[in-house]
Structures are given as C-alpha cells and as structure tokens.
Amino acid sequence: MILAQTAVRNVGLVIFAIVIIGFVVYLFFNLLDSKGEGGAEIELAANRKPYFDDDILETRKLDQSLMSGLVLLAVIGIALPLYWLGEPGRHEGYVENTLELWTEDGAEAFEEACASCHGGGGAGGIAAFAITEAGTGNFVASVDWVAPSLTSLLTRFSEEEVIHTLNFGRNGVMPAWGAPGGGALTAQQLEIIITYLRSVQKDEDAVQAAVFDGLVEGARLEWVSRDPELSAELAAAQRTLAQAQQTGVPGVIEEAQAGLSEVQKKLGEVFTTDDMAAWVNEISDPSHEEYLTYGKLLFTNRADAGGYSCARCHTAGWSYDGANDIDLNGDPLTLDADGNPGYVQGGGWFGPNLTNGSTHSQFPRSEQMIDFIRIGSEDGIRYGTAGQGSGQMPGFAIRQDDSLNANAQVEHVREFNVDVAGEDVVQWPAILTEEQIAAIVAYERSL
Ligand code: HEC
Numbered sequence: 001m002i003l004a005q006t007a008v009r010n011v012g013l014v015i016f017a018i019v020i021i022g023f024v025v026y027l028f029f030n031l032l033d034s035k036g037e038g039g040a041e042i043e044l045a046a047n048r049k050p051y052f053d054d055d056i057l058e059t060r061k062l063d064q065s066l067m068s069g070l071v072l073l074a075v076i077g078i079a080l081p082l083y084w085l086g087e088p089g090r091h092e093g094y095v096e097n098t099l100e101l102w103t104e105d106g107a108e109a110f111e112e113a114c115a116s117c118h119g120g121g122g123a124g125g126i127a128a129f130a131i132t133e134a135g136t137g138n139f140v141a142s143v144d145w146v147a148p149s150l151t152s153l154l155t156r157f158s159e160e161e162v163i164h165t166l167n168f169g170r171n172g173v174m175p176a177w178g179a180p181g182g183g184a185l186t187a188q189q190l191e192i193i194i195t196y197l198r199s200v201q202k203d204e205d206a207v208q209a210a211v212f213d214g215l216v217e218g219a220r221l222e223w224v225s226r227d228p229e230l231s232a233e234l235a236a237a238q239r240t241l242a243q244a245q246q247t248g249v250p251g252v253i254e255e256a257q258a259g260l261s262e263v264q265k266k267l268g269e270v271f272t273t274d275d276m277a278a279w280v281n282e283i284s285d286p287s288h289e290e291y292l293t294y295g296k297l298l299f300t301n302r303a304d305a306g307g308y309s310c311a312r313c314h315t316a317g318w319s320y321d322g323a324n325d326i327d328l329n330g331d332p333l334t335l336d337a338d339g340n341p342g343y344v345q346g347g348g349w350f351g352p353n354l355t356n357g358s359t360h361s362q363f364p365r366s367e368q369m370i371d372f373i374r375i376g377s378e379d380g381i382r383y384g385t386a387g388q389g390s391g392q393m394p395g396f397a398i399r400q401d402d403s404l405n406a407n408a409q410v411e412h413v414r415e416f417n418v419d420v421a422g423e424d425v426v427q428w429p430a431i432l433t434e435e436q437i438a439a440i441v442a443y444e445r446s447l
C-alpha cells in the first residue's frame, strides 16, 4: 500500500511540475510576443497585426489547439482515476500512522505518569501509600500497595470502564487523572494512553503462564504456612522489613530486605518450583480433597502485582500486605476474624463481602456466579438476586471489545478497530480458564 501511495504521489508531482513548467513557458512566449510589437500605431495595435491566413487557421492552428485540448483531457483522464485508486491506501496509511503515533505518544505519557507505580510497560509494581486512621486522619504506617499489572487490563475491563477509573482514580491510592475527577490529563490524552495499553496486552499463552507462576508461588507459601517453624521464620523476616520501612532509613531497609531474600531463598530450596507446580496440577482436579485450596490460590494469586487476583479488591489489607505490615505501635495492620494477624479472605473491601453465605443468596446457583465472574459487572446493570453493577467488578473470561465502536468520542480508535484489525471487534484473551473460574467459585461458596 505504501508503495502504491508513493507511486500515486509521484504521478501527482510530475503532473504538477508539467502544469507549472507549461504555464511558465506560456508566460514567457506571451511576454516575448508582446515585446516584438514595435513601430507605428497602425502596426502597433495587436488587433491590427496580421495573423495566420485562413488556410493555416483551419488546418495547422486548429489541429494544434485540438491536440493540446486532447492531451490535457488525457492527463485529467489518467490522473483522476489514479488518484481515486490511491484513496483507500492513503486512508489506511493515515489510520496506521495515527495508530503508530498514538502508541508512541501513549508510551511516553505512560512512562511519565503511570510507570512509577504500574511498572515499565504496565508490568505491575507498587505505590508508596500512607495509611491513616479513619476519622482522625492520624498517620498509621507507610506501606507498599500493589499497583496491578495492566497487561491484561483490557480483558478485565472495557475501555469505557478503564476511562472511568482513569478519570476518578481508585480508593485514594490510584490518583484521578481525568478532568472529571480533577486530574491533569485531557480526554484525548487518556485515549492515547489506552491506545498504548492495547499494544502491551499479553497473549493467551503469556497470561496463562503468568497465572500459573503465581499459583506456584502461592503453593509454596501455603506449604510454608503448614510448617510452624518455617512460617515463624518467614513472618519474623517480613516483620523486620515492615519495621525497617517505618524508619525510612535506606541502609536499615536494605539489610531487612536482604534478610527476607535469604529466608525466601531457603524456602525455594525446601519447596522446589517443580514440586509445587506438580502439586498445583494435582489439586486442580475437582475430586481432589484440596480442590478448595486450589480455588484459594487463584483467589489470592500474587503474580504481576495481583493483576489476576480477587483478594486485592475483596480482602481488606491484602493489597498492602497488611498482615505483615505493622502500625506505629508495632501491631499488625490487619487481623483475622479471631483477632490474629491475617486476612479475612473475601471479607469485603472495595468489592463486597463474599463470606457467610452471601454469595449463595446473591447467586442461588453456581452457574449464575460463574457467568458473573466470566464477564464482570456493567455500570447501572443489575446482577444476581439484588446486585447493582458499577462496572468495577472485572471480567476474567475472553472479552470481545466493541465498546469503542459504539463510542463516538473515540472516533480515531474506532477506525483502528475497523481498518487495521480488518474487523469490527478485537478479542482479548481469557485470564482464567473455565476450570479455574469454577474452582474459585467453589472456594468462594465455601467461605
Ligand atoms: C501513585 C501510584 C499510581 C500511579 C501514578 C498510577 N496508578 Fe493506576 N493504580 C495504582 C494502584 C495502587 C491501583 C490499585 C488500586 C486499588 O487497589 O484499588 C491502581 C489501579 C489502576 C487501574 C485499575 C486496574 C485494575 O485492574 O483494577 C488502572 C486501569 C490504572 N491504575 C491505570 C493507571 C494509568 C493509566 C496511570 C497513568 C495515567 C496510572 N494508573 C497511574 C497506582 C497508581
């Protein structure tokens, strides 16, 4: 297409050059002609100048005029269809160029505004955050809050839902970026960032691999938690790090981090990755007695800064390691139902409480709940028995993205969809397999 485009452009340039040169030549001879008129008044007047006789006028002169007319007609006849033929290519080239430009600009804007928390390329990272006491606003502790990876964001949310989060931020940790939430970025800047995010979405294999890595890591922690000695050792190292972080002294923090790494290395040797992977596969069988543990590992998956987990929205404190972090009095920030350091998994936070049978009354049958988790919620749309969707519950199954096609605001991106992908819809890969969603649902319904 680019080749055809340049060919058409060259033809256009040649025609333009011919027209200009022709005009200059005509002007030149015309001027020359008028200069030649010297002599008496009777010879001077142009209309009195003897012209060709009828013989020449009716033959040579007439032929010349007709021929130049024909040539001009031919030029127009060839140039116009050529131009017309190049039109779709030019349009596609424009859309492609714009897509490229937006992706580049978006990458720059992302690195500037988002990467400090979400990591380079949206791989996931952490946001430094100060926990304050509700009511008084007194400082409690500074913590590292997971900022989820955005490389499967477009599976979880439609682009309109993403724009909502960008406009208003989330939970005071994720800043508001759009004008409606008092942020600094324009609607178009947000669209440009989303165009970039399209280019960093993982494919199906990469998402599955990342989810599995998280399960293996979770399995290791599960085995550690079943060994009192090892879990005490790990908890002590985590506590030392949390304490060090409250001091803010880099040397102290580094030392604590090194201590924790040492313990983690040891745990990796005791519970090897191969063993853990085999165990995860084993318990993923619905008839295995530890099937619900498999559901829990999925629910609490820490891979890619919690991007695939449920706990980051449904479990208080989980996003900032609350059970390990401590307040200024040295107490853990999060206590479980029995008052021990730990989380109430699914106890509710940004997303509703999923424990004590609440999911059973919302979704009398498991299949209804599975469907809900596959596609998530939509703003203003009811779900379950009495649920009111806000669009903030992500979907975890494959998602067809046609939301921007319906959104006149983002005309350019709509064109990318239609013209570049060659179809009306774009598909984003599933984060969780059908089996994994079923396992999470079984786990949740047991809470
Ligand atoms: C100060 C750190 C910080 C910056 C800067 C930041 N974010 Fe976030 N972002 C977060 C945190 C933390 C969360 C998770 C919030 C929560 O747990 O509710 C989040 C959540 C999100 C979400 C929701 C994702 C999901 O799956 O729930 C999106 C989308 C997002 N950020 C996009 C962006 C973009 C785009 C930018 C740049 C314009 C950006 N963020 C800049 C910290 C940040």
Ligand code: HEC
Pocket (backbone or CB within 6 Å): 299, 308, 309, 310, 311, 312, 313, 314, 350, 351, 352, 353, 354, 358, 359, 362, 369, 373, 377, 378, 384, 387, 388, 389, 390, 391, 392, 393, 394, 396, 440, 441, 444
């Ligand atoms: C980004 C935050 C977020 C994540 C991650 C998330 N949820 Fe939710 N979830 C919500 C919100 C918010 C709602 C409430 C519905 C709404 O506002 O649209 C909700 C609602 C639900 C409900 C309905 C509960 C009720 O009683 O109405 C279930 C069940 C649920 N989520 C399960 C899950 C599962 C399973 C996962 C992980 C696979 C998950 N959620 C991940 C935010 C989240």
